[in-house]
Amino acid sequence: MRSSVADLAAGVLSLLFAAAFYLQSAKLSGVGHDYSLGLILFITLGGLFLLFRGIRKRLSGSDPSPEDAEPTAYGRLFFILAATVTYAGFISLVGFYIASTFILFSSAMVLNDADWGWKKRTLVAAIFTTVMCVSVWIVFVKFLYVPTPEGLLF
Amino acid sequence: MWEFIPTAIGNLFLPLNIFLLIAGMVGGIIIGALPGLTATMGVALMVPVTFAMDTTSGLIMLGSIYCGAIYGGANAAILVCTPGTPSSVATTFDGWPMCQNGEADKALIVSLLSSAFGGFMGTVFLLFLAAPLALFAVRFGGPETFWVCLFGLSTIAVMTKGNMVKGLISGALGLLLATVGLDPYSATPRFTFGHYALISGVEVVPAMIGLFSFSQVLYLIGTHKPFIAKYSPVPGMLMHVVREMASKCKVIMARSTVIGTLVGMLPGAGGAIASIIAYNETKRWDKKPERFGTGIIEGVAAPETANNAVIGGALIPTLTLGIPGCAVAAVMLGALTAKGIQPGVKLFTVTGEMAYTFIMSLFAANLIMIPVGLLLIKIMARLLSIRLTFVAIGIIMFSVIGAYAIRNSMLDVWIVIVFGVIGYIGNRVGLDNGGMALGIILGPMIEEGFSRSVSLSRAHDDSVLQVFWNSNIALVFIFLTLLSLLTPFFLEWKRKRMATHEPKGSQHP
Numbered sequence: 001m002r003s004s005v006a007d008l009a010a011g012v013l014s015l016l017f018a019a020a021f022y023l024q025s026a027k028l029s030g031v032g033h034d035y036s037l038g039l040i041l042f043i044t045l046g047g048l049f050l051l052f053r054g055i056r057k058r059l060s061g062s063d064p065s066p067e068d069a070e071p072t073a074y075g076r077l078f079f080i081l082a083a084t085v086t087y088a089g090f091i092s093l094v095g096f097y098i099a100s101t102f103i104l105f106s107s108a109m110v111l112n113d114a115d116w117g118w119k120k121r122t123l124v125a126a127i128f129t130t131v132m133c134v135s136v137w138i139v140f141v142k143f144l145y146v147p148t149p150e151g152l153l154f
Numbered sequence: 155m156w157e158f159i160p161t162a163i164g165n166l167f168l169p170l171n172i173f174l175l176i177a178g179m180v181g182g183i184i185i186g187a188l189p190g191l192t193a194t195m196g197v198a199l200m201v202p203v204t205f206a207m208d209t210t211s212g213l214i215m216l217g218s219i220y221c222g223a224i225y226g227g228a229n230a231a232i233l234v235c236t237p238g239t240p241s242s243v244a245t246t247f248d249g250w251p252m253c254q255n256g257e258a259d260k261a262l263i264v265s266l267l268s269s270a271f272g273g274f275m276g277t278v279f280l281l282f283l284a285a286p287l288a289l290f291a292v293r294f295g296g297p298e299t300f301w302v303c304l305f306g307l308s309t310i311a312v313m314t315k316g317n318m319v320k321g322l323i324s325g326a327l328g329l330l331l332a333t334v335g336l337d338p339y340s341a342t343p344r345f346t347f348g349h350y351a352l353i354s355g356v357e358v359v360p361a362m363i364g365l366f367s368f369s370q371v372l373y374l375i376g377t378h379k380p381f382i383a384k385y386s387p388v389p390g391m392l393m394h395v396v397r398e399m400a401s402k403c404k405v406i407m408a409r410s411t412v413i414g415t416l417v418g419m420l421p422g423a424g425g426a427i428a429s430i431i432a433y434n435e436t437k438r439w440d441k442k443p444e445r446f447g448t449g450i451i452e453g454v455a456a457p458e459t460a461n462n463a464v465i466g467g468a469l470i471p472t473l474t475l476g477i478p479g480c481a482v483a484a485v486m487l488g489a490l491t492a493k494g495i496q497p498g499v500k501l502f503t504v505t506g507e508m509a510y511t512f513i514m515s516l517f518a519a520n521l522i523m524i525p526v527g528l529l530l531i532k533i534m535a536r537l538l539s540i541r542l543t544f545v546a547i548g549i550i551m552f553s554v555i556g557a558y559a560i561r562n563s564m565l566d567v568w569i570v571i572v573f574g575v576i577g578y579i580g581n582r583v584g585l586d587n588g589g590m591a592l593g594i595i596l597g598p599m600i601e602e603g604f605s606r607s608v609s610l611s612r613a614h615d616d617s618v619l620q621v622f623w624n625s626n627i628a629l630v631f632i633f634l635t636l637l638s639l640l641t642p643f644f645l646e647w648k649r650k651r652m653a654t655h656e657p658k659g660s661q662h663p
Contacts, residue, residue, distance in 0.1 A: 001582060001583070003584070006582070006583045006584045007583075007584070009582075009583040010320055010323070010583040010584055010585055013579070013580075013583065013585075014323050014327070017327060017330070020347075021330055021345055024344065024345045024346075024347060025344070025345070027342070027344075028337065028342070028344055029340065029342075030337075030339055030340050031339045031604065031605045031608050031609075032333070032337035032338070032339045032340055032342075032344060032601075032605075035333070035601055035604055035605075036330065036333050036344070036345075039326050039329050039330045039333070040330065042322075042323075042326045043323055043326050043327060043330065046319055046322060046323040046326065047323065049319055050319060050320070050323070053319075071378075072376040072377075073375070073376050073377065073378055074376070076375045076376060077372055077375055077376040079375075080371065080372065080375045080546065080547075080550075081372060081575070084368070084550055084571055084574075085571060087550070087554070088554070088564070088567050088568060088571060091554070091564065091567070092564055096554075096555075100551055103547075103550075104547055104551065107543075107547045108543065108544065108547060111375065111543040111546075111547070112541070112543050113380070113541075113543075128544055128547075132548060132551060136551065136555065140555055140559075144185075146195075146555065146559045147558070147559065147562055148555060148558065149554070149558045149564055149567070
């Protein structure tokens with residue numbers, strides 16, 4: 001990412017954060033209000049600085065594109081993000097183990113090496129899912145007494 | 155004191171105590187290496203088990219778990235850029251780059267040896283300097299705590315050299331995110347964005363898992379790498395690392411031990427703060443600070459020495475004054491009082507044999523850590539030979555369990571996801587996750603120190619500002635904070651000056 005774009009994005013994000021927190025700070029009073037308002041002000045000023053720095057870099061043209069930019073596999077990235085959000089949502093409904101089985105298996109199937117055939121991918125994903133779920137149950141629940149999340153149904 | 159030492163050493167050689175030392179160490183390292191399972195949790199889990207033993211044996215096991223867990227966090231920090239415990243956040247700064255450079259085994263050995271050194275020397279402080287240091291620690295009131303934390307936060311300026319504004323904004327964002335929940339001053343909910351569950355605030359551990367672990371999963375999955383990093387163990391690496399550390403890290407480890415012990419003594423502060431301050435100080439005093447973050451052993455040795463030295467430091471006020479220096483020390487204090495033992499002078503006189511056996515066991519635990527750690531390193535490093543996809547999905551599953559285990563709340567799982575996305579986007583736009591983490595860790599202490607100082611000024615009818623620089627300790631930390639903030643400018647000025655004086659012919663192309 002060009003540094004001017006990074007500056008602009010960081011500036012906008014900072015300002016959005018500051019605005020969201022500022023809107024929530026109306027009901028506050030006392031020291032807590034002063035403290036958080038001070039932080040919001042600091043972030044706003046910093047965000048504005050980054051915004052102007054980004055614009056200045058953009059206008060002056062002194063912003064070469066990065067040489068070693070690594071391409072991002074956005075498809076894989078959005079899949080894992082969506083899978084994790086679904087996972088957290090599913091846990092609340094069907095419990096930890098059913099949700100884990102579903103997510104581990106589907107993620108392993110989708111994200112694994114495309115060169116592997118369907119049979120191999122299914123077998124590996126099934127083994128991986130079983131090993132993970134069983135070992136988590138033994139180590140965390142039975143040995144360490146660490147609770148796993150429960151859902152509405154299970 | 156000396157009359158108890160021979161008996162204390164003798165107690166360590168009882169077969170049961172040797173077994174508890176080793177078992178505690180293995181368990182501690184494993185717990186520490188699992189993201190979300192903290193040293194506090196490991197020690198707290200084992201407290202009920204100690205009720206079936208005599209107090210000395212119970213304390214030996216708890217101490218061993220504590221040492222093991224703090225060290226264990228470094229393994230995950232180095233191998234998957236996931237701090238196993240908050241104390242290992244700073245270890246990711248150079249440990250993870252070392253792993254990516256194919257030097258995972260070297261980084262793991264450095265973390266092991268420096269942890270053992272820090273833990274051992276921290277215990278020396280506990281043994282010999284407990285009383286005077288404890289009296290120094292109680293002089294820290296609201297303003298002093300505020301300045302110590304601000305000094306810790308000012309390290310961002312050095313950590314993010316070349317991009318200080320983004321570093322400082324990241325720190326401020328962390329501080330602001332730490333204010334979510336109940337206002338400690340007025341007990342009113344704030345920044346809950348309409349979600350009642352957020353009234354309990356943002357827990358540090360899920361936030362760290364999100365910022366460092368889940369964001370890393372997103373990054374790794376977004377690459378096309380088949381494995382996390384290349385793992386090529388080199389025969390004789392242990393001796394090679396020992397020699398390298400002996401030549402490069404002597405001063406760093408000594409300084410980090412002192413930092414760890416002093417920070418450990420302050421109630422509420424802990425390994426996370428100590429390790430970040432130690433990392434920063436190492437970077438500040440280095441002749442080539444730009445090497446930090448690229449994967450150098452000094453960047454692993456400093457935080458790991460400091461976070462294990464915290465153990466001795468945290469136990470000083472715990473055992474002498476009954477004021478726990480950190481959460482784990484508080485749990486151990488609870489275990490002691492449950493047995494009817496009160497901290498203070500009597501602990502070292504009436505029950506001196508038990509107290510000194512415990513202290514001696516900490517020495518032993520740090521020595522045992524080396525062979526046990528070396529054995530476990532070989533097993534844990536195998537993680538790098540597993541395909542990236544499986545590791546990434548596995549990390550997500552462990553992150554969910556670890557985050558949920560903190561408060562048995564699904565809110566923490568969502569916090570992991572949200573902070574993961576924040577961390578990933580932040581990384582992409584150049585914001586500093588380390589700075590944000592520091593803000594989240596230090597936020598509650600800074601706000602508490604600020605609120606207490608304001609209350610103090612109102613109670614004494616002083617001006618608010620006067621309270622903040624009323625004591626010598628506060629003045630020292632104000633000076634150190636200013637020094638820390640000005641360091642990047644000074645280094646830049648020095649670099650430019652050297653460049654101007656350098657003859658043109660000697661400049662690199």
